[in-house]
Amino acid sequence: MYQKYLVIASKLDDAGINITTQLSQFRKNPLLSSMQEKTNFDFYLCEKEIIYTENLDIEKINKYDFIIFASKHKSEKKEKTLSVHAPGNWRQNELGGEVGKISKTSALFQKQIFERLVYNAEKYHLKDYKVTLECTHHGPLINKPCIFIEIGATETEWKDRKSGFVVAKTISEMIQEFKENKYNEIAIGIGGPHYCPNFNKIQLKSNVAVSHVIPQYVLPLTEEMVKQALEKTDEEVDFALIDWKGVGNVEQRQQVLEILDKLYVRYKRTSQIDK
16 A cells, blocks of 8 residues: 655654654665665654644655654653544644644554554553654644654653654555555544544554544534544545534534535444454
């Protein structure tokens, strides 16, 4: 499905530099790999922050099949985290990208890299780190399928060599081992908080692969949000997955169902998924 990967980090980002430095040990000879029809990856170290589209060389990016942004994560609670999410803005664009536009992503790649990140964090005894999905948020806006993989949430974690190694090894293994799975059902997520606890469980313990997640805090839902989530998922979406208790009040839930019905999108509640 994807053969040429590009790993992007900012030279201003301690976590991005940590991850890419660790990742370099897993890279084969770039000259040899470029001469072979095998899966490979290149680095792109950006001079400025990578969440702003205008800081990126889009012509360079467009030469690749899949883009992995390696980055730091900030949070008010300063929890130790390893996280995965797709970029884009459902409404405002305080942090790069464009208003109401999201980037492409792959539900299958997100699912598999999240599973591998959880596995490696446990395997290498990365204690006290919470491994989690995040909803779709912030820039940049690009036309190639992509994800962010991040270390949070303070300078201590960003520079932690062990966390950098775990993320780097996860990226390396996924680039080599990612495979399409025709048995996975593909879903977009609607509702719930930023760190998606119910979607985490589904991504990790079910047959469903989740791509873009529209969180509760950007509701009320609009038709355009759903259309974007469907169009910007590289796979064909089977249904919308609703975090029913995380959608808000009765009126908001009803509005979600009305929009999905109008767009002929099947839907299920997260509680209906075997996990």
